[in-house]
Amino acid sequence: MKLAERMSRLGTESAFEVLARAKSLEAEGKEIIHLEIGEPDFDTPDNIREAAVKAIWDGYTHYSAAQGIVELRNAVAEVDSRRKGLEIKPEEVVVTPGAKPIMFFGMLALVDEGDEVIYPNPGFPIYESVIEFLGAKAVPIQLHESKGFSLDVGELKSKITSKTKMMIINSPQNPTGGVIPKEDLEAIAALAVENDFWVLSDEVYSEIIYEGVHNSIAVFPGMRERTIIIDGYSKTYAMTGWRLGYGVMPAELAQAMTQLQINATSCTCTFTQVAGVEGLKGDQAAAKAMVAEFKKRRDVIVEGLNAIDGITCLLPKGAFYVFPNITGTGVTSQELSDKLLYEGGVAVLPGTAFGSFGEGYLRLSYANSVENIRKALASIEKTVAGLKK
Ligand SMILES: Cc1ncc(COP(=O)(O)O)c(C=O)c1O
Numbered sequence: 058m059k060l061a062e063r064m065s066r067l068g069t070e071s072a073f074e075v076l077a078r079a080k081s082l083e084a085e086g087k088e089i090i091h092l093e094i095g096e097p098d099f100d101t102p103d104n105i106r107e108a109a110v111k112a113i114w115d116g117y118t119h120y121s122a123a124q125g126i127v128e129l130r131n132a133v134a135e136v137d138s139r140r141k142g143l144e145i146k147p148e149e150v151v152v153t154p155g156a157k158p159i160m161f162f163g164m165l166a167l168v169d170e171g172d173e174v175i176y177p178n179p180g181f182p183i184y185e186s187v188i189e190f191l192g193a194k195a196v197p198i199q200l201h202e203s204k205g206f207s208l209d210v211g212e213l214k215s216k217i218t219s220k221t222k223m224m225i226i227n228s229p230q231n232p233t234g235g236v237i238p239k240e241d242l243e244a245i246a247a248l249a250v251e252n253d254f255w256v257l258s259d260e261v262y263s264e265i266i267y268e269g270v271h272n273s274i275a276v277f278p279g280m281r282e283r284t285i286i287i288d289g290y291s292k293t294y295a296m297t298g299w300r301l302g303y304g305v306m307p308a309e310l311a312q313a314m315t316q317l318q319i320n321a322t323s324c325t326c327t328f329t330q331v332a333g334v335e336g337l338k339g340d341q342a343a344a345k346a347m348v349a350e351f352k353k354r355r356d357v358i359v360e361g362l363n364a365i366d367g368i369t370c371l372l373p374k375g376a377f378y379v380f381p382n383i384t385g386t387g388v389t390s391q392e393l394s395d396k397l398l399y400e401g402g403v404a405v406l407p408g409t410a411f412g413s414f415g416e417g418y419l420r421l422s423y424a425n426s427v428e429n430i431r432k433a434l435a436s437i438e439k440t441v442a443g444l445k446k
Contacts (some may be wrong), residue, residue: 068186071410075394079404090433092421093404095231097377101349103344106296108335112328121327124315125152125303128294129330129337133303136337137288140263141273143281148308151315152333153401154325156302157263157287161243162317163180163257163285164223166310168193172222177208179232179380179411179418184225193222199414200384202371206235218251224249226274227259229266232411233380233419234373236357239272243418246277256284261302262376264344267352269374275305282307294336294344294375301329301336351377354423354430361434362421367441377424380408384417386441393441394419401440403433 065215071235072093079089100106138145160183168174170192176184178197178235188195195201196216200206213224214343228237228244237245249256254276263271275284289302304314358379362370368410383393390407395417397403408415423430 061146062115063190063192066189066192068189071184072406075265075404075406075410077397079398082268082398082402088402089398090230090403090425090429090436092423092430092433093406094422094424096297096380096424097292097347099295099343099347101294101296101299102336102340104339104383105296105332105336108339109299109328109332112331112345115331117328118322119327119333121324121330123319123324124311125150125325126327126330127306128283128334129303132334132337133305136306137286139359140271141260141286142276143273143305145305146308149305150312151311151390151434151435152303152321152325154300154302154328155291156259156287156304156319157183158321159285159287159302159304159314160184160257160259160392162314162321163287163304163306163310164188164193165317166190166313167255168222171220173218173220174222175213175216175224177225177227177230178286178413179408179415180260181227181231182411185412194220196221197412197414198224200230200233200235202380205238205371205374206233206380207237207241209305210248213248217254221254223255223257225257225259229271229373231262231374231376232378232406232408232415233371234376234378235371235380236266236269236374237272242272242274243277244283246280249283250279254283256280257287258284259287261287261289261292261434263288264349265351265377266375267348267355267373271375281341285310289337290333295347296336299329299332301325301333313439326369351423354425354427355379357427358421358423358430358434361431363435365434367444368437377422378400379423380418381421382417383419386444386445390416390419396444397437400443401436403436403440
């Protein structure tokens with residue numbers, strides 16, 4: 058089959074490949090502990106599920122406005138203005154099936170062939186994939202373990218050229234769990250204003266934060282008119298399968314994104330949007346309990362990893378991932394993750410699944426029970442000890 062030339066530039070998420078390999082081992086009768094999956098292991102809170110069922114019976118089963126139902130855009134404006142310390146208007150909100158389309162539509166709407174887009178490495182693989190798909194130049198900025206997996210502002214300056222159209226940031230971050238300190242956000246904002254580029258700020262983990270408060274780059278002077286905030290329900294409310302996300306951006310860009318949505322999906326599922334209003338405005342107890350449980354698991358997994366000879370692990374401030382340094386084991390990220398899957402029965406991702414600067418690291422998701430995390434730690438310790446023999 059001859060696919061369009063642009064398909065050769067489209068990447069993917071290898072998390073799905075590792076999951077498929079782990080599932081086929083399970084089909085052969087092997088026991089696998091899943092630490093590769095980037096989704097909460099909790100159920101969607103009851104109040105949201107009930108709201109969706111009611112919405113179906115109430116007849117919210119037709120197309121909706123392409124930009125998103127007014128009730129949900131009002132709810133985002135109200136709740137996210139408070140959460141992010143901004144003044145968001147409903148016309149600045151676009152609702153999409155998951156947060157991912159905001160990434161895709163945002164770049165489609167703003168980035169031309171030949172433009173340069175700076176993106177975090179290690180980082181969510183879809184950023185690089187979409188940049189290259191569009192024929193733009195993907196310019197990686199390294200995240201450093203020594204900086205709590207934030208970037209070096211001096212290094213960032215050296216990456217900016219007259220062709221820089223956009224920079225992507227993600228805090229709290231996948232895969233490292235790192236949070237960009239406020240002073241770094243401020244420095245990035247100043248560079249964006251000075252050099253006139255857009256910032257695509259992926260804030261899908263903004264409500265899963267363990268120390269301090271979430272800071273959005275959009276609060277800094279001159280940033281509202283050049284920032285697209287990506288947020289959604291997948292992580293905050295354990296709703297990955299519902300496909301509900303949104304973007305906050307200047308109203309003119311929201312119109313362009315809506316046009317892209319009309320061309321691509323028509324609209325986001327209508328009863329899911331109604332349930333989304335309950336998600337943002339209803340009882341937050343279940344979401345808060347989930348974060349408290351993640352924090353306990355984070356502490357268990359970080360302590361356990363640091364106790365293994367050859368592995369060191371920073372304490373992440375957000376999301377539900379750890380990114381341990383495995384250089385002391387003497388093997389590559391890919392070798393260790395393969396060994397852990399096939400010999401240790403633990404599915405994890407090599408750091409390189411998130412870019413070349415992920416070499417020397419693994420990504421483990423602690424969206425699993427403390428019991429399974431402890432079992433996985435014992436298996437990782439045994440596998441790593443076996444390397445030295
Ligand atoms: C950093 C980041 N952004 C966006 C997404 C996509 O979220 P959604 O399920 O809302 O499309 C993910 C999912 O893993 C993610 O890790």
